[in-house]
Amino acid sequence: MTKNIPIVKEPNKVLRASAKDVDADDIRGKKIQKLITDMKVTLKNTPDGVGLAAPQVGKSLNIFIVSEEAEEIDKAEKRGWEKGHNDDGKPSFAKASEGEKKPYEKREWKYHVFINPVVKNISKKKLEGPEGCLSVPGKYGTVKRHEKITVQAIDEHGKKFIRGASRFFARVTQHELDHLQGTLFIDKAEKIIEAKPNGG
């Protein structure tokens, strides 16, 4: 049975702990497979989110997932869509480029799974951008992130991979990596903006 796991909110201590690596032999085991499935279901049912780290569902393990929607957001921006953001920091698109009515078609997103991630390379260049967090509802802030990052990790099938990410996908990856260290975006944000009261 897969279920929606409640997302842990600040100031829960698990969000401040340093997460532990998953034993490579356990990745294909029932417990970790169920956790990954539950994380995917949880993120799918939380349309405001594009990434989720295991500590956010109460498990202090080095696992995070990123929705392929993050890639679509980068592609839309490349095609000339003007990127703004919602009250929760998630990108939104205001102005259409010629002939396009929507920045991208919403669909059943797949999720990239990163287990025991290790940063292999980062760009010197940083970009400033709005950011929010499912564990810190009702707030967003401006955070500087490296424009590009290369991460080595293990996928949900136990296979090692290296992935380079840039722009928004790189931002989400850095945000999720921070979760595994017990760091939240509010620790790094230059300005934190509270969304309207009772805004959820």
Ligand SMILES: [Zn+2]
């Ligand atoms: Zn977060």
